[in-house]
Structures are given as C-alpha cells and as structure tokens.
Amino acid sequence: MRLVIARCSVDYVGRLTAHLPLATRLVLMKADGSVSIHADDRAFKPLNWMNPPCTVKEEPFTEHGAIAKWTVTHGKSGEQLILTVFEVLHDHRHELGVDPGLQKDGVEAHLQELLAEHITTLGEGYRLVRREYPTAIGPVDILCRDASGGTVAVEIKRRGEIDGVEQLTRYLELLNRDPLLAPVKGVFAAQEIKPQAKVLAHDRGIDTVTLDYDALRGIEKEGMLF
Missing domain, CATH: 3.40.1350.10 (Trna Endonuclease; Chain: A, domain 1)
Structure with a gap:
C-alpha cells in the first residue's frame, strides 16, 4: 500500500464528472490497483475513488503552481481520476502482506x-x-x-x-x-x-x-x- 498526503485538486471524468478543489488530502493506492481520496473526516468513506483494475500515470505538470499530475485510468471503462498535485507532504509504501480476512460475528x-x-x-x-x-x-x-x-x-x-x-x-x-x-x-x-x-x-x-x-x-x- 502507498500512502500519500498531498495538497491536490481532484477531477473525476467519466459517466459523471466531479471536482474536488485544492486541499490537503490522503491518497491511498492499494496493491489491488484501487485508488481512493480521503479527507480528515467522513469516517472511512472516501471523497472519491477508482476501483480496480486501473493504472496510474505520474507526470510533471507545472501550470498554476502545480508540480505533478497523476492520472488514474480504469482498465475497463476508461473513466479517469485526475489528481493535480501542488505539494507532497508524505509519500511512503508499506508491504502489508496477505490479510486473513474478516472474521464474521x-x-x-x-x-x-x-x-x-x-x-x-x-x-x-x-x-x-x-x-x-x-x-x-x-x-x-x-x-x-x-x-x-x-x-x-x-x-x-x-x-x-x-x-x-x-x-x-x-x-x-x-x-x-x-x-x-x-x-x-x-x-x-x-x-x-x-x-x-x-x-x-x-x-x-x-x-x-x-x-x-x-x-x-x-x-x-x-x-x-x-
């Protein structure tokens, strides 16, 4: 799993369009290919996300004070989650290993x-x-x-x-x-x-x-x- 805390804006382009203005957010990139965007509230629910399978393309982007653009593209639908990154405050990868799964009550x-x-x-x-x-x-x-x-x-x-x-x-x-x-x-x-x-x-x-x-x-x- 990759954990990124960054100042970014986020645009979802597909059947629906959505925009998250510039703010500091947590970006989770999981080993299954999913990407989700989180704020410091809303409990566990992300602000926006892309389910697997998807690919992530990271490239420099220097317009309007930004430093990079990350484009997450769904492998089947072609829908995209576009992150315009202005500052990266934390970027770390963790190997979590195989999860034993939820033990039901x-x-x-x-x-x-x-x-x-x-x-x-x-x-x-x-x-x-x-x-x-x-x-x-x-x-x-x-x-x-x-x-x-x-x-x-x-x-x-x-x-x-x-x-x-x-x-x-x-x-x-x-x-x-x-x-x-x-x-x-x-x-x-x-x-x-x-x-x-x-x-x-x-x-x-x-x-x-x-x-x-x-x-x-x-x-x-x-x-x-x-």
Missing part, C-alpha cells in the same frame, strides 16, 4: 450456515457449491448454482451497506475471469440493507435479498422479506 456466521443449508431461499432450483469459496482476495461466503446452472456468488452481512456491495463487486470481477465459472452473478444478502447499498447493487446488476434470521432458524413468522 456469530450472527453473520450463523446466517451463512443457515442460508447454505436452505439455499432455495434464494430461489427454486438453487443448489450449493460450497461455503467460503476461496479467492486470491478472500473467501466468498457462498458459491452456488441457480436453476439454469449459472454460477452465483453470495455475500452475507448482518447489516448491508455500500462497503459490502463493493466487496462483492471485487469478488465478482475476480470470479468472472475464471472460464469455468463465468458468467458469475451476485447476490447481496443481509438482515437489513441500506437504501444506498440497494441502489448501488442494482446499478451493478447485483440482486439483493433481505434475510429473516428467525425464519431461517425455523421460528414461525409471517414469511421472508425480499
């Missing part, structure tokens, strides 16, 4: 177990391939097949937020490179799914399922929520 782990056991909750004809399907960036909660034999990757959360959709998106990008699995579609399943997460998921062609934990445990209720 008891409810999430049990949801995964229950959904795997009752995989037809997702639809008639679904069948389980395996839980914790390994990938180079971490295990997919559930890999299964739908009624037509298509591959489905399922990410399970207790509370479904945008980060979970981003995580599933990364899994799907990787799984779809495997000709034995592709095409792979995604399902984002949680007890509660935030409206913003649901909008992002549907925009990326990912289905969402709201799980009733008690119903999966066999407690009689009015039914599942979808």
Whole structure:
C-alpha cells in the first residue's frame, strides 16, 4: 500500500464528472490497483475513488503552481481520476502482506450456515457449491448454482451497506475471469440493507435479498422479506 498526503485538486471524468478543489488530502493506492481520496473526516468513506483494475500515470505538470499530475485510468471503462498535485507532504509504501480476512460475528456466521443449508431461499432450483469459496482476495461466503446452472456468488452481512456491495463487486470481477465459472452473478444478502447499498447493487446488476434470521432458524413468522 502507498500512502500519500498531498495538497491536490481532484477531477473525476467519466459517466459523471466531479471536482474536488485544492486541499490537503490522503491518497491511498492499494496493491489491488484501487485508488481512493480521503479527507480528515467522513469516517472511512472516501471523497472519491477508482476501483480496480486501473493504472496510474505520474507526470510533471507545472501550470498554476502545480508540480505533478497523476492520472488514474480504469482498465475497463476508461473513466479517469485526475489528481493535480501542488505539494507532497508524505509519500511512503508499506508491504502489508496477505490479510486473513474478516472474521464474521456469530450472527453473520450463523446466517451463512443457515442460508447454505436452505439455499432455495434464494430461489427454486438453487443448489450449493460450497461455503467460503476461496479467492486470491478472500473467501466468498457462498458459491452456488441457480436453476439454469449459472454460477452465483453470495455475500452475507448482518447489516448491508455500500462497503459490502463493493466487496462483492471485487469478488465478482475476480470470479468472472475464471472460464469455468463465468458468467458469475451476485447476490447481496443481509438482515437489513441500506437504501444506498440497494441502489448501488442494482446499478451493478447485483440482486439483493433481505434475510429473516428467525425464519431461517425455523421460528414461525409471517414469511421472508425480499
């Protein structure tokens, strides 16, 4: 991971355009190719970002007091994140190694177990391939097949937020490179799914399922929520 603190302005050019005026910001460049721009607030949410795969081109740029221009280009869409750098206050690389992945709490782990056991909750004809399907960036909660034999990757959360959709998106990008699995579609399943997460998921062609934990445990209720 590369950590850069710099005075910069940022422009996003693509389906939408956005501009961040000159300010001091943190730039994260991760080994997976993602780049994100952070301010000293907003908790963990970046001001703007580019998901992998992408490339970064750094070149001198001396107009209007700037010293460099960094152009981040997405490898598939061609969209760009352009950083105009005026001063670099910190620039350091860290080797973090392989992360063991998130250890789910008891409810999430049990949801995964229950959904795997009752995989037809997702639809008639679904069948389980395996839980914790390994990938180079971490295990997919559930890999299964739908009624037509298509591959489905399922990410399970207790509370479904945008980060979970981003995580599933990364899994799907990787799984779809495997000709034995592709095409792979995604399902984002949680007890509660935030409206913003649901909008992002549907925009990326990912289905969402709201799980009733008690119903999966066999407690009689009015039914599942979808």
